[in-house]
Amino acid sequence: MKHDCHYHPGDPAKWHCSDCQIHYCNRCMPDADTRQRKALCPGCNKTMRYLGAATEVVPFWNRIGSFFRYPFHSDPLIVVTICTLVPIVAPANLVGLLIWLLLALALFKYTYAVINHTAEGHLKPPSVSVAFTGSGFNIVILQLLVFVVMGGLVGLAASVGGPLLMLLALAFVVLALPASIMVLAMERSVGAAVNPMNLAVLISRIGTPYFLLYGYLILLLLASGIAQDFAINQFPIWLSQPLSGFLNSTFTLILFNMLGYLLFQYREELGFAADIQDEPDGMDIHQRDRSTRLDADIDINLKDGNYDRVQAMLKESLKQNRLDPVRIEQLYRLLTARNDTMELYQYHPRILGWLTGRNDGDGIASVLEMLEKTEPGLKLDDPELSVRCAQCLYQSGQFKLALRLLQDFHKRFPDSNELAPAYLLVAQTLANGMNQWEKASAFLTFIQKRCANHPLHEQVPVFLAQAEKRERLKGPKASFATSD
Template identity: 70%
Template sequence: MRHDCHYHPGEPAKWHCGECQMHYCSRCMPDANHRRQHALCPQCNRVMRYLGAATEAVPFWNRIGAFFRYPFHTDPMLVIAICTLVPLLITGNIVGLIVSLVLVLALLKYTYAVIRHTAEGHMKPPPLAVAFTGSGFDIVILQLLVFILMGALVGAAGMLGGPVLMLVMLALVVLALPASVMVLAMEHSVAAAVNPLNLAVLISRIGSRYFLLYGYLILLSVASGAAQEFAFNHFAPHLANILAGFLNSTFTLMLFHMLGYLLFQYQEELGFASDHQDQEKPGESQGRDRTRRFDADIDMNLKDGNYDRVESMLKESLKREPANACRLQQLHSLLTARDDRQELYRYHPRLLAMLADSNDGDTMAGLLATIESIQPGFKPDDPELTLRCAKVLYNRGQFKPALKLLQDFHKRFPGSECLPHAYLTMAQALANGLGQWEKATAFLSFVKKRCANHPLHEQIDVYLQQARNREPLKGPRASFNVE
């Protein structure tokens, strides 16, 4: 059953808190450990139940193309090539027979590993070593025992009830065979794989989709048989054997991958949880980003209407990191939305510096107007900050706010090194922005008179000439000539 996140409707939930009865998605739980399936509820701090990726898994009928591509990855292709070609290269003696038998076991072991690997959330095939190393070869013997028991069951039905009952039992066994294979791959138990109750529960929990899967499996089997028959009818026997072995192995891997994906898709109904393992980078679970947890807490508190709580969280964070641009931006947005002008005034030095760093002149003009409403005639106390803000406002076309900031700059900050650049910016705002060439000329003349020792002094004549000609004040042109 699909559950949506409480805070992000439309996002599939991956965690559920039984105490709060809340569902959370990955965005709400950036610090959760998906590999260990462990997370604490942000509300009550209790351990939550992991729902896995079933809620966001694509239905298997929409992944038909991926199923057909699955055997053509490097590892499964190597397994198929080894198990198909090696027996043909060995002469028909006892050694060749033993090698062929071992390779058949390896191929079958790999196909059953595909089911479990896919059910655990790995959409990429298992590595080549899985087929030839380690334990797991017993799965083939277990599957043979399952077939023997199912055959015995069909035979017993024929002996007790005649051909009709035998046909009915055979139909039921064939119908339950995919479910039996899935149970055996996951539990490695013959008793579980032939238990009618287990198989009935599995089929009932998957529902009508099981029969849709069954139809796909029949089509795959028919396609595999037709392709092999075509190979034997149109190619030489030696080449036909190679093609038939390749096709049989390929279609088997497709079939088993599809069975594993069905388990992955209906994991919640079947009582386990797994996630897309191939998407997480190694070591990611050890390097959780605390800032993402903080952002998630802010997001949830905002949606719950806990604005005071969010404000206090941001202020505490800014005590630890006074220049954190992200937190300053969040605080500015919150205070602006709440129209908290006193707090905006209190934090204005850091907010203005943040907006200057991001060249956000339009937002800066709005902040200055808000502060002006409670502090008429407001101007920053820092000459460098004042000049930075004025330049940002000028570059964004906010000429009048820029002129307000720079007004009486020489009186407020006498002897400041920023004075020439401040009045040059003022002259540019007057001339280029408002077309007031006479006032711009007056400020440029003031800089020429008062700042004779400043490096900018040498360029003032060029600006003055541009002002007399009523040209945009852009200063001297760049030159790459070397004397």
Template identity: 70%
Template sequence: MGAPEILTDQDLPTVKHDCHYHPGDPAKWHCPGCLTHYCSRCMPDADVRNRRALCPHCSQAMRYLGAATEVVPFWQRIGAFFRYPFHADPLIVIAICTFVPMIAPGGLAGIALALVLVLALVKYTYEVINYTAEGHLKPPPISAAFTGSGFDIAVLQVLVFILMGALVGVAERFGGPLLMGLTVALVVLALPASIMILAMERSVKSAVNPAHLVSLISRIGWPYFLLYGYLVLVVLASGAAQDLALTHFPMWLSQPLAGFLNSTFTLILFHMLGYLLFQYQEELGFAADLQDDAAPTERDRSLRFDADLDMNLKDGHYDRVQSMLKEALKRQPDNPVRIGQLATLLLARNDRSELYRYHPRILGWLADRNDGVRMDELLTLLREADPAFRLEDPELAVRCARALYQAGAFKSALRLLQDFHKRFPDSDQLAPAYLLAAQVLANGLSQWEKAGAFLTFVEKRCSGHPLHGQVAGYLEQVRLKQPLKEPRASFAADLPEPARSRTG
């Protein structure tokens, strides 16, 4: 990705925004048509890498805002700045550029090699600014120092220094020491801004243009001066460390050590400048996102659907949401996510006709979640809509009754199991249904005689069922008025024969 250009148009937005639908979440996209801000959750299908997305409302191309609103302020990352040069890549670059000239041959070849390595180190330091401004909080690779274009940055920086020096000279000639001192102070204050502009735009003219420098500083505001204070402290620390090395170590060690320390502190400075650009990207007119450790993921089309549901719900478009879910269930009739979303919406809206229409799938979804409370609520609504309501699926009736029993809705569970042998005389769910009815009567309602009647029915009518062998034990528990335990083989009965043999 190329270096973003720092814009100076005065109409660029300088206010950070939250998502319209998720207040508190930083906006990542802005639609110029409907003036709506969206976060990443609202735009799961956006092409972040290429900065492209269409507004879900008006389908206009949107502006990418980057990570500016969620970036940690630079003053909270001081420790990370000082650790930055000690990653493998920058350490190797510094070591090569510092120690290789010591073992290089003398003469013109050695001078040429040293010059090339100086250019490589300067190029790498400026790459640090660009790389950090683009959202990389880890250093650029070694190749950034020795390959590709950009070696001319050292020449450009020298030209900037020459022009700034000439400005100071002119000030001394026409205004004397007082004006010269004031000019030096202004030049030093603007130097970090000049370096940032030169790194991003590769233009000497822009780097010394007072209008550009003032614009950059004013857009960042007071944090620029705070960073300037940190930079002064880092420069002083660098000078003290180099002076210590030159004073207390022999020449053969002190010079390369001083050079190593100088390069290390320079990378810290440039990383801080790049991070300041990254933090205030929106004010400066470009967009970048955190990119380290961000592996590309395959887009899930269902996330776009969920985002549209969420936005329509928050806009109060409940009929549209209901239609969207019904269409989705036509394509995927057994999708548990969509069934659950439709169930939640229909229950909230008390839409009895639609609840009746979709009740088999909704009850199955509630049974899978063992949500007997909401199941009881739904069954009440269905019976109010149709007093003669009954489930026509024996397996679903047993599953729902079990969920109701576990939720303590004993009468509602018994109602689902009422006349089960008449309604489903040939069903393999008859034994599980009446054993469950016995449990409800015994454990839930303490009606031991009726529980025994259901168990006796199973003993006589379901002799071939795998659960039949447990009936005698249950009858003994009923005689002693002891709680009936959950049938241990209730789910094994539904397994195919090979599976049961393996578990046995």
């Protein structure tokens, strides 16, 4: 049975906590070690069971085209070509017979490697070297023994129960043959591959899709037989033999690839776990850090309604990194959603600083309005932050609020280097936003008298001239003239 993530419906679950009875996806478990199949439950901190990628794998009946393309990847195509063409040019003697036998063993070994490789989550075929190097050739002997034992069981049924029992036994053997091949490929055990209970359990756990696959396999065998018969009857023997062998090998690879994929698709039901190995994993364990774990914990607790816990996690994170913009944003959105004015007041300098970085005048106005409930007539203690907030408010058309933020700036911060920019902004707000030209001129005159050493001092005459003409205060134009 496939499960969706408890917190992200629609996303396939990769982990399951048996204590909490909760399924988690990769987004919930960014710090999980999928290679070692290890992860701790975010809720109870106990080890969870890994479900693998079988929970998100495409059903085999939707990949029929991929199965038919499988033998034509470079590696299986090379194996099939070698095992088909080399025996043709081999000498017609004992050496040629030995070459034919070795290549048949190599091809048979490769087909069983396809089952294992696909069942482990590899969507691309195994390499050519798998067929011709290493161990694993004994699989041929094991498969022959399976056929002998199955034949013996059918004969035993005939001797014990007569023709009826023999037919029933034969029907079960034929039906269970694909399951037997899958078990043999995975366990390399004749006993497991012929055990009726073992095969019946595998078939029952897969369920209806097994019989659907069985129908596909019958059609595949019929198609293979028809194709080979056509090749033998329509082409000369020098062409029909290799072509028939090529078609037989190709259809065998398709069949074994389908069997391996069925194992992969239903590994959870069969008690295994596997991941798709040939596709890039966007959440590499080596690229993860504690930040992604915190993001996942915040998401989980928000969906569980544990807002106090989320708030505590964010505050703890901001102790370690005071100006982390991600955590400041998350805290801002949480506090405003909860209308928590007390906590908002405590963190308002950092939140307002983050909002000015986004040039969010409306957000600043909203925060100041909420803070007004906690401390009426609130004035910011940071002169630079005050000017930056007022600049954002001015640009968003919040003129009165911008003026209130800079009210009595020269009294509160008499020695601040921000005095000239603050009162220039006041003058622009009065003139450009509220058409109060006389008051704007008064603030410009104040800058001219009090801020003689500030770089803005030399621009004040230009602003005063603009105010006298009731023109928009926007400073001097750039000049590209060069002096003689």
